[in-house]
Amino acid sequence: MRSLVVLDQLEKSFGRMRAVDRVSLELPPGEIFGFLGANGAGKTTTIRMLCGLTRPDGGRASIAGLDVWAQRSEARKLFGYMPQKFSLYPDLSVLENLRFFAGACRVPAAEAPARIEALIERADLRAKRDALAGSLSGGMKQLLALACALVHEPKLLFLDEPTAGLDPVHRQQMWDLLYELSHGGVAVFVTTHYMDEAERCTQLGFIHRGRLLAQAPPDRLKSSFRAKLLELEVDPVMPALLRLRAESGVLGAALRSGRVRLYAPDPEALLARWTQAWPHADLRLLGHRWAEPDMEDVFTAYSQGYDALLDRA
Numbered sequence: 001m002r003s004l005v006v007l008d009q010l011e012k013s014f015g016r017m018r019a020v021d022r023v024s025l026e027l028p029p030g031e032i033f034g035f036l037g038a039n040g041a042g043k044t045t046t047i048r049m050l051c052g053l054t055r056p057d058g059g060r061a062s063i064a065g066l067d068v069w070a071q072r073s074e075a076r077k078l079f080g081y082m083p084q085k086f087s088l089y090p091d092l093s094v095l096e097n098l099r100f101f102a103g104a105c106r107v108p109a110a111e112a113p114a115r116i117e118a119l120i121e122r123a124d125l126r127a128k129r130d131a132l133a134g135s136l137s138g139g140m141k142q143l144l145a146l147a148c149a150l151v152h153e154p155k156l157l158f159l160d161e162p163t164a165g166l167d168p169v170h171r172q173q174m175w176d177l178l179y180e181l182s183h184g185g186v187a188v189f190v191t192t193h194y195m196d197e198a199e200r201c202t203q204l205g206f207i208h209r210g211r212l213l214a215q216a217p218p219d220r221l222k223s224s225f226r227a228k229l230l231e232l233e234v235d236p237v238m239p240a241l242l243r244l245r246a247e248s249g250v251l252g253a254a255l256r257s258g259r260v261r262l263y264a265p266d267p268e269a270l271l272a273r274w275t276q277a278w279p280h281a282d283l284r285l286l287g288h289r290w291a292e293p294d295m296e297d298v299f300t301a302y303s304q305g306y307d308a309l310l311d312r313a
Helices: 043-050 072-078 094-104 112-122 138-150 168-183 218-223 237-245 267-276 295-304
Strands: 005-014 017-027 032-036 058-063 079-082 156-160 187-191 203-208 211-216 229-235 252-256 259-263 284-291
Touching: 005 043, 017 043, 017 058, 017 203, 017 211, 032 043, 032 168, 043 058, 043 156, 043 187, 058 072, 072 079, 079 138, 094 112, 094 138, 112 138, 138 156, 138 168, 156 168, 168 187, 203 218, 203 295, 211 218, 211 295, 218 295, 229 237, 229 267, 237 252, 237 259, 252 295, 259 295
Parallel strands: 032 187, 032 203, 079 156, 156 187
Antiparallel strands: 005 017, 005 058, 203 211, 229 259, 229 284, 252 259
């Protein structure tokens, strides 16, 4: 299947800071691509270049064969964009916002009413169609923003942290819409900080300091985590978390369900050593267990440079 979006060695710098560093990836129709990275990693800058809002310094990127900068006017007709912050008109109603964006996107006048009504239904905005956008809850605002981004029936959708701050019900509504769009062949390019949402994507990319560290389906990325994960039940747990991070042979530690999860190249050796002689007299070692890595563990390993825990082949 021919890729809808192609990035080839894409670059962008701001002064001496390289925000996007030779990023290459492809996105076919119907894919839900999750773009993960810490704040400042380069996610939003990449999206802004793809949307023709920021000029690349090097490399190239295209949407359906159209250069995202040189042919940005034509490329913009092919995608919808939903930014991090609510960017619609708060003094217009839900219906008026949709009508405005239909006009701005040059939706044929004969088709606009039916499209708008269909989007109101899909976004569950029936009861709020005449309410001012500024009066909506956070979840309803995001659903309206998504509806406005879809009014011209784009082939590609850019979503920059679309569920940030949403309650679980509205998050699920948002993802149900994304699944529906994907099934219809729309490609979705989404940034998120939620690892459970990363699991819902068909492909993931990890970006760190502007560089794409990995790109693969979620299951393949999880299988790249080759080390065992040792969890210790220790009392009191917070002092133990800080103390164990400083232990020789430990790369990092995190708190999971009241236990300390350790990132270590040889956790079995650590356990054998501590079983024989626990070094912290003021901390009680109550038990241990082995845990399966999840997406947060994989993201931590890639972003923190725990190469000893990963199989990058």
